[in-house]
Every structure is written in C-alpha cells, then in structure tokens.
Amino acid sequence: MFPKTPDISEVFxxxxxGSEVVIRGWVYRIFKVxxxxxxxxxxxxxxxxxxxxxxxxxxxxxxxxxxTRESSVEVKGVVRIDARAPGGKExxxxxxxxxxxxxxxxxxxGEDIEYLLNVRHLWLRSRxxxxxxKIKHTMIQALRDWxxxxxxxxxxxxxxxxxxxxxxxxxxxxxxxxxxxxLSQSAQLYLxxxxxxxxxxxxxxxxxxxxxxRTRRHLSEYWHLEVEAAWYDMEDMMKVxxxxxxxxxxxxxxxRKEELKLLNRDTSKLxxxxxxxxxxxxxxxxIKILQKKGFNIKWGDDYGADEEKALTEEFxxxxxxxxxxxxxxxxxxxEDPKRPEVVLGFDLLAPxxxxxxxxxxxxxxxxxxxxxxxxxxxxNYQDYEWYLDLRKYGSVPxxxxxxxxxxxxxxxxxxxxxxxxxxxxxWRGRIYP
RNA sequence: GCCGGGGUAGCUCAGCCGGGUAGAGCGCCGGGCUGUUAACCCGGUGGUCGGGGGUUCAAAUCCUCCCCCCGGCGCCA
Numbered sequence: 001m002f003p004k005t006p007d008i009s010e011v012f013x014x015x016x017x018g019s020e021v022v023i024r025g026w027v028y029r030i031f032k033v034x035x036x037x038x039x040x041x042x043x044x045x046x047x048x049x050x051x052x053x054x055x056x057x058x059x060x061x062x063x064x065x066x067x068t069r070e071s072s073v074e075v076k077g078v079v080r081i082d083a084r085a086p087g088g089k090e091x092x093x094x095x096x097x098x099x100x101x102x103x104x105x106x107x108x109x110g111e112d113i114e115y116l117l118n119v120r121h122l123w124l125r126s127r128x129x130x131x132x133x134k135i136k137h138t139m140i141q142a143l144r145d146w147x148x149x150x151x152x153x154x155x156x157x158x159x160x161x162x163x164x165x166x167x168x169x170x171x172x173x174x175x176x177x178x179x180x181x182x183l184s185q186s187a188q189l190y191l192x193x194x195x196x197x198x199x200x201x202x203x204x205x206x207x208x209x210x211x212x213x214r215t216r217r218h219l220s221e222y223w224h225l226e227v228e229a230a231w232y233d234m235e236d237m238m239k240v241x242x243x244x245x246x247x248x249x250x251x252x253x254x255x256r257k258e259e260l261k262l263l264n265r266d267t268s269k270l271x272x273x274x275x276x277x278x279x280x281x282x283x284x285x286x287i288k289i290l291q292k293k294g295f296n297i298k299w300g301d302d303y304g305a306d307e308e309k310a311l312t313e314e315f316x317x318x319x320x321x322x323x324x325x326x327x328x329x330x331x332x333x334x335e336d337p338k339r340p341e342v343v344l345g346f347d348l349l350a351p352x353x354x355x356x357x358x359x360x361x362x363x364x365x366x367x368x369x370x371x372x373x374x375x376x377x378x379x380n381y382q383d384y385e386w387y388l389d390l391r392k393y394g395s396v397p398x399x400x401x402x403x404x405x406x407x408x409x410x411x412x413x414x415x416x417x418x419x420x421x422x423x424x425x426x427w428r429g430r431i432y433p
Numbered sequence: 434g435c436c437g438g439g440g441u442a443g444c445u446c447a448g449c450c451g452g453g454u455a456g457a458g459c460g461c462c463g464g465g466c467u468g469u470u471a472a473c474c475c476g477g478u479g480g481u482c483g484g485g486g487g488u489u490c491a492a493a494u495c496c497u498c499c500c501c502c503c504g505g506c507g508c509c510a
Contacts, residue, residue: 029469029470032466032469032472033466033468033469033472034468035467036468038469040470049469049470051468082468084468084470085470104460106443106444107444108459108460109459109471110444110445110459110471111444112444112445113502114439115445185509211508211509212507213506213507214504214505214506215507215509219510222510223510224510225510302507304507304508305505305506305507356510357510404510408510429502
C-alpha cells in the first residue's frame with residue numbers, strides 16, 4: 001500500500017513554513033538555472049514549485065538532472081514561503097523518488113488541433129482540460145442531485161435497440177448475434193415505458209448519432225440526460241427543465257470558480273441564468289423576430305444555425321421556444337388540442353449564441369393519433385407495437401425532455417467547441433484515441 | 434453530402450503564383466548561467482515535401498486521380 005500523501009492544494013492550505021511534507025504528482029514545468037532545478041509538480045488539485053538544491057538533497061542528484069516534463073515523482077521536502085514561487089509557496093526538496101521518467105512530452109504549446117486530437121490521451125493533462133473535466137463532473141453531480149432530491153427515479157434503459165426513435169439514417173448499426181441492432185439515439189421511448197411502474201424517471205446514458213455533421217455543436221457520441229413523467233404537461237416539464245438547469249449553473253459557479261476563471265469565463269453572464277422562470281416565446285413569435293431581423297424565413301420553416309444564433313442574441317438568459325409546426329418535429333409529440341397544426345414541443349436555448357441544450361415535449365397519448373403519425377412518417381409500425389401498447393394499457397398524459405450534457409458544459413464553460421466538453425470526442429472520422 | 438481552407442524537420446510554418454542542390458523559429462542533444470515563471474546565451478542535430486500517375490533535361494512547385502485533417506452548412510441534444 002502507498003502511504004497517503006496530501007493533495008498539492010492542501011500544501012498551500014494546511015502546511016506552514018518549515019513543515020515537512022511529501023507530495024506525489026507529475027512534473028509540469030522544469031527550469032534549470034545555475035546550480036538549481038525548479039520543477040512545477042502537478043496533481044489533480046493544482047501545482048507547486050519544487051526547488052532542487054544539491055546542498056539540501058539527500059537522494060542522488062543524477063535523478064534530478066534527468067527529470068523531464070511529465071515524469072511521475074514523489075518529493076519529500078520542507079515548505080517555504082517565497083514570493084518568487086507561483087502561488088507564493090514552494091517545497092525545498094530533501095528527497096526525490098522517480099516512478100517513471102517521460103521522454104520529451106509531445107505537447108509543448110502551439111500545436112494545431114489535428115495534432116492535439118491525436119495526442120488527446122496526453123492533452124487531457126493540460127490545465128484547461130483538467131478544468132473542463134471538473135466542471136463536467138460538478139454539472140452532472142448537480143443535475144443528479146436535483147433529480148434525486150425531487151423524487152425522480154434513476155433508471156437504466158438499453159443502449160442496444162432494435163429500432164430507431166427518429167429517422168433511420170443516423171443510426172449506428174452493430175452486429176447483434178445473427179441480426180442487426182442499433183446503438184441508442186435516445187432512451188425516450190424506454191423511459192416512457194418506465195413511467196408506468198415509476199411515475200417520474202430519468203436516465204443518464206450515452207446517445208449515438210451517425211450524422212455526418214461537421215459543426216462545433218455535434219458529437220457522434222454524447223451524454224444524454226433524459227427525464228420523463230406521468231401527469232406532467234408541457235408547462236410542468238418546462239418548469240423541471242429550468243429548475244434543474246439553473247440549479248446546476250448555480251452549483252457550478254459556486255464549486256468551480258477557479259476552473260471558470262482559468263477558462264476566462266465571464267461569469268456575470270452566467271449569473272443571469274440563475275433567475276427563473278426563463279422567458280418563453282412561441283415558434284410563431286420566433287419567426288416574427290427573425291423576420292424583423294431580416295431573415296428570409298416563413299412560418300413552417302425550421303430555423304437553421306444562423307437563425308438560432310440570432311434568436312439567442314435577443315436574450316441574456318436561457319429561453320424556451322414552444323409550439324412548433326407539427327411537420328418539423330418528431331412523431332411522438334402531442335398535437336396542441338387548440339391548434340392541430342402545432343405540437344406541444346419545446347426547446348431550451350442557451351444565450352450567447354450557444355443555442356439548443358434541451359429538446360422536449362408532451363407526448364402523444366392517444367393510440368389512434370400516435371398510430372397515424374407513425375404511418376404518416378413512413379415508419380414500420382411493427383417496430384413500435386410495444387410503444388403503442390403504452391397508449392392501450394392505461395394511457396396517461398405525460399411529458400419529457402432530453403438534455404445534451406456536453407452542450408450544457410460547453411455553454412457554462414464558455415468554450416468554442418463541443419469536443420472539449422468530452423474527454424474522448426467522437427465524430428465522423430474520429431475514433432482515436 | 435455540399436462549400437471553403439489545408440497536408441513541407443518531433444512541433445508551428447515559409448518556400449509553390451513565375452520549376453533549377455530543402456529553409457526559419459521552437460523542441461531535442463551538448464556547453465554556459467546563483468531564483469526560473471512559455472527563462473536566457475553559444476554550438477550541434479534534424480526531411481520518403483500526404484500517396485499514386487503524368488509533363489519536363491529537371492517537380493515541394495505544373496497537370497491528374499486518390500487519401501486524410503480543419504472550418505462552415507443541413508440534421509439535432
């Protein structure tokens with residue numbers, strides 16, 4: 001067993017000048033000046049400067065001479081306060097153990113994105129990536145906390161499925177014994193099953209979309225938080241969405257201050273997302289806004305990336321768009337009883353150009369209507385027999401939504417590209433490492 | 434799938450238009466420096482110019498086909 005050593009952040013917090021300490025980590029930067037060697041040693045909590053001075057070191061000086069970036073080390077030494085050290089504190093080493101030397105580290109700064117993606121397994125050690133990994137952790141934790149505190153059951157829908165939720169063109173096909181199966185695009189249909197035994201359910205699963213997308217907002221594999229509940233109408237579900245999102249933003253701002261600062265996130269903009277309820281506009285109103293802004297768009301058109309971006313500029317907080325034309329939305333969305341040409345669907349768009357982070361709806365709970373929509377979409381109704389059964393055996397009004405975890409992390413972190421919201425991004429052509 | 438940009442040293446790029454012995458900075462290696470913060474100074478090392486085919490006395494450079502990457506669009510979370 002390894003005797004436990006303090007985190008590097010604890011050296012700053014709990015160890016006074018002159019106290020002896022042992023730390024473990026990786027060499028992050030190294031400077032050799034005169035007779036001394038300065039090494040910044042990093043662990044998950046931060047980094048500290050270690051000073052190697054021949055006169056203070058009992059272990060072999062040769063080990064110090066050979067130190068390289070990303071070598072893994074254990075250092076014993078004495079804490080010293082010194083203004084010349086980053087953070088104002090350093091460790092004067094008395095002993096060095098090297099667990100593993102590193103050949104010249106392939107990332108030195110200034111590399112282009114293709115190169116960095118190919119050494120992603122090493123790039124994840126950078127301070128920006130560490131910050132993003134931590135922000136994602138905190139956001140997932142907060143969303144989960146909120147759901148559990150509010151009485152939602154966590155469930156485990158399948159990843160391998162026999163049929164599509166939406167279109168078939170974007171499915172990843174896999175071999176399933178002697179048949180074909182597909183990687184799940186959404187757990188929604190299964191969550192709709194699970195509201196009958198559990199009323200209010202959710203799941204956090206990977207979703208897969210084989211879209212040939214080449215945008216900064218799409219991944220082929222992303223983490224999908226989906227919720228579904230019986231006796232929730234669209235309004236109820238929008239309330240869940242805004243409560244949950246604002247809670248997660250608040251928690252992240254509270255617990256990940258340093259990381260947001262490292263990423264240069266303007267948190268004054270995030271603060272506005274703490275106030276709920278979020279504004280709600282209908283699709284009709286969105287079209288009018290866009291027309292006023294000079295976009296060539298008419299009722300019935302789906303809005304594209306430019307239009308969506310323009311819309312988000314009208315708001316400083318996340319906001320909802322509701323009541324879309326039926327033909328631009330999925331078959332399972334419930335028709336508005338007052339206006340059959342629109343559905344009870346909603347999107348939650350993040351401000352600052354980030355756009356859609358949630359898509360949800362009240363579900364069609366009438367057997368005939370759902371059956372007709374399936375046929376009208378050209379889908380094979382036999383694939384959906386079990387799903388149609390839900391409308392036969394005690395059908396219930398219900399609603400749900402799906403949230404893209406990486407989209408949320410991207411907006412809250414203020415980053416340019418979704419690939420940095422996931423450690424091992426996947427899209428067309430990218431499967432390594 | 435479509436539009437645009439790109440592939441030259443370990444990395445970032447120049448050279449290509451107008452063909453004529455492959456360049457720079459960084460890194461790395463060696464030396465120097467008594468406190469570095471992307472250290473600095475001196476010296477050294479480093480290449481199937483993405484791949485195939487073609488034109489030419491001669492191709493990184495011109496023509497052609499193919500591959501890969503990046504940015505954007507549509508689709509979505």
